[in-house]
Amino acid sequence: MKALCWLGKNRLAVEDVPDPKIINPRDAVLKITRTAICGSDLHLLDGFIPQMERGDILGHEFMGEVMEVGPEVKNLKPGDRVVVPFTISCGNCFFCNKQLWSLCDNSNPDARTCETMYGYTGAGLFGYSHIYGGYAGGQAQYARVPFADVGPLKVPESLKDEQVLFLSDILPTAYMAAENCNIERGDTVAVFGCGPVGLLAIVSAYALGAERVIAIDRIPERLRMAQSRAKADVLNYEQVDLMEAIKEMTGGRGPDSCIDAVGLEAHGTTLDAWYDLARTTLMMETDRSHALRRAIQVCRKGGTVSIPGVYGGLLDKFPMGLAFAKGLTLRMGQTHMQRYMKPLLERIEKGEIDPTFIITHRLPLDAAPEAYKTFRDKQDDCVKVVLDPWAS
Amino acid sequence: MTTFSSAPPRQAHPTARAAVEADQGRPIHRQNVGELERWISGAAGAALVLHGLRQRSLASLALAAVGGGLIQRGATGHCQLYHRLGVSTADARRPALKHGDVHRGILIKRSVTVSRPIEEVFAFWRHLENLPRFMLHLQSVSSTGPDRSHWVVRGPMGSTIEWDAEIINEKPNELIAWRSVEGSEVDHAGTVRFSRAPGDRGTEVHVELNYEPPGGQFGRAIAWLFGEEPRIQMEDDLSRFKQVMETGEIASVDGQPRGH
Structure with a gap:
């Protein structure tokens, strides 16, 4: 089959590899009909995530048709059309039983690395380094699903692939981020970053009752999309003084909650952002946390900062004193996918949420290496790339 | 509460002490490395030399030099480091460990919580034939009597090591303790304790292993180089045990496709 492989930092290629097969009794093999590139995939391209190995197959947002199931899979049969969560969860452990699916104890076969780094392991992930198990990903024609x-x-036949594909990651991720904000009537939510998760977080915040969403980015096309399609008030942080502008927009209170949909490769114009850039370039720091610092700075007293953006290592100049003084609540972590997929599918079926508006590029799998760079460099107004593994 | 005075003294093996005493004032080239360990030392040395010479960096040359030292150690049966430490692994027969004996062997303690009822967890472990399912270095365990079993283990670099063990204490749903029988190639004793986790959160499994690695401390160092450090091995074994008990399978990516 064809699969997108990681060959090194900034080096990807579509290669011919063997087809996947059933390894464990609870596995299935899928023929993939659509797959997408995630913003977090860009951290792999840029070499920010350690423990990648040459030849690893990328991709964790995918859906398709069941081809084969292992003897212990009773709820699926060949021919079923399914969307696959990016986290792998056993469904049996303490954490799965508590609905903390992304913290599954049992799905990472290479737990050693994660335990050495963090002292514990979370769920295995598709196509996301050997820290998370080294599972082959879904930017391919077939995939094995443990x-x-x-x-x-x-998913029902009445819905098109593109309508449900984002149930694999970014829609539940954005929704959980908004849910973590504990939105109350009259609340204002500030969303940092208008990439796919940020845009869907705006939609989710409104769906959960937010009065107003302020979206922050620097890319004009993304701000336009946040404004016209997701109905947010927008701020370009390269053109305004962010603190002043948000204070002004909220009558001096600050937003009730903030969502950091940026993560560890943040950009910025203030001194601390340049400091991060210098430190990460010199390998003296792992993560650039400018967006998170800003979120903590602007959030109102007693508010919530929700962090769907990915962080991997140690943060520098983290304004803990400020967070403490304001009595903030910080909520974060990988998405507990199974909590959200079914309810969100119902919302899509009812027409309450249509996540397809973020798609800007529809390409064959062969174009993936170029598409990663277009997406990363935000060229061609790229917001979300959907790949067809079978188109030529 | 444990105090220093009540802690058992950590001391060298009696025969090793005797060897050191006998060494006083004698030429240093006395054999203090056991046969199996000599063999391992020689083979590891050769591997390091070959590996080191193949790459032409300064670090590889240093590695090759270390390898040379290992070969000499294997060939002569004398180890300078052991000599300085007053240690010898050259004695052919070692007495089996007594339960609770603090020896100069290795003590490993690891624990895991399994979300299954204590009866089930105990029964699975007590059926010793199950152990190789999650202890990957075990080739087989077979019961040879009500309390006796025969163990075959994959050793470093393709060797196998076998011994007989007996269960010396057993309390259903609480404890299994065993040790290798006298005269075994591996001196080995262990205890697994089972207890209910608070709030019906399953079963806590606490494992304690006390053993003398084949090839002495040296064998342990070599095994560590090749990723078989016993503490890590035990931790990995226990997470596989948990996986088998909770999910019925062991998470794996062996045999999945990858690029070039």
Whole structure:
């Protein structure tokens, strides 16, 4: 089959590799009909995530048709059309039983690395380095899905692939980020970053009752999309003094909650952002946390900062004193996918949420290496790339 | 509470002490490395030399030099480091460990919580034939009597090591303790304790292993180089045990496709 492989920092290629097969009794093998590039995939391209190996197959947002199931998979059969969560969860452990699916104890076969780094391991992830198990990803024609009796969600024929594809990651991720804000009537939510997760977080915040969403980015096309399609008030942080502008927009109070949909490769114009850039370039720091600092700075007293953006290492100049003084609540972590997939599928079926508006590029899998760079460099007004593994 | 005075003294093996005493004032080239360990030392040395010479960096040359030292150690049966430390692994027969004996062997303690009822967790472990399912270095365990079993282990670099063990204490749903029988190639004793985790959160499994690695401390260092450090091995074994008990399978990516 064809698969997108990681060959090194900034080096990707579509290669011919063997087809996947059933390895464990609870596996399924899928023929992939659509797959997408995630903003977090760009951290792999840029070499920010350690423990990648040459030849690793990328991709964790995918859906398709069940080809084969292992003997212990009773709820799926060949021919079923499913969307697959990016986290792999066993469904049996303490954490899965508590609905903390992304903290699964049992799905990372290479837990050693994660335990050495963090002292514990979370769930295995598709196509996201050997820290998270080294599972082959879904930017390919076929994929093996472990614990297939727990993860994949069947989708009705009435919905098109593109309508449900984002149930694999970014829609539940954005929704959980908004849910973590504990939105109350009259609340204002500030969303940092208008990439795919940020845009869907705006939609989710409104769906959960936010009065107003302020979206912050620097890319004109993304701000336009946040304004026209997601109905947010927008701020370009390269053109305004962010603190002043947000204070002004909120009558001096600050937003009730902030969502950092940027993560560890933040850009900025203030001194601390340049400091981060210098330190990470010199390998003296792992993560650039400018967006998170800003979120903590602007959030109102007693508010919530929700962090769907990915962080991997140690943060420098983290304004802990400020967070403490304001009595902030910080909420974060990988998405507990199974909590959200079914309810969000119902919302999509009812027409309450249509996440397809973020798609700007529809390309064959062969174009993936170029598409990663277009997406990373935000060229061609790129916001979201959807790949067809079978188109030529 | 443990105090220093009540802690058992950490001391060298009696025969090793005797060897050191006998060494006083004698030429240093006395054999203090056991046969198996000599063999391992020689083979590891050769591997390091070959590996080191193949790459032409300064670090590889240093590695090759270390390898040379290992070969000499294997060939002569004398180890300078052991000599300085007053240690010898050259004695052919070593007495089996007594339960609770603090020896100069290795003590490993690791624990894991399994979300299954204590009866089930105990029964799975007590059926010793199950152990190789999650202890990957075990080739087989077979019961040879009500309390006796025969163990075959994959050693470093393709060797196998076998011994017989007996269960010396057993309390259903609480404890299994065993040790290798006298005269075994590996001196080995262990205890697994089972207890209910608070709030019906399953079963806590606490494992304690006390053993003398084949090839002495040296064998342990070599095994560590090749990724078989016993503490890590035990931790990995226990997470596989948990996986088997909770999910019925062991998470794996062996055999999945990858690029070039």
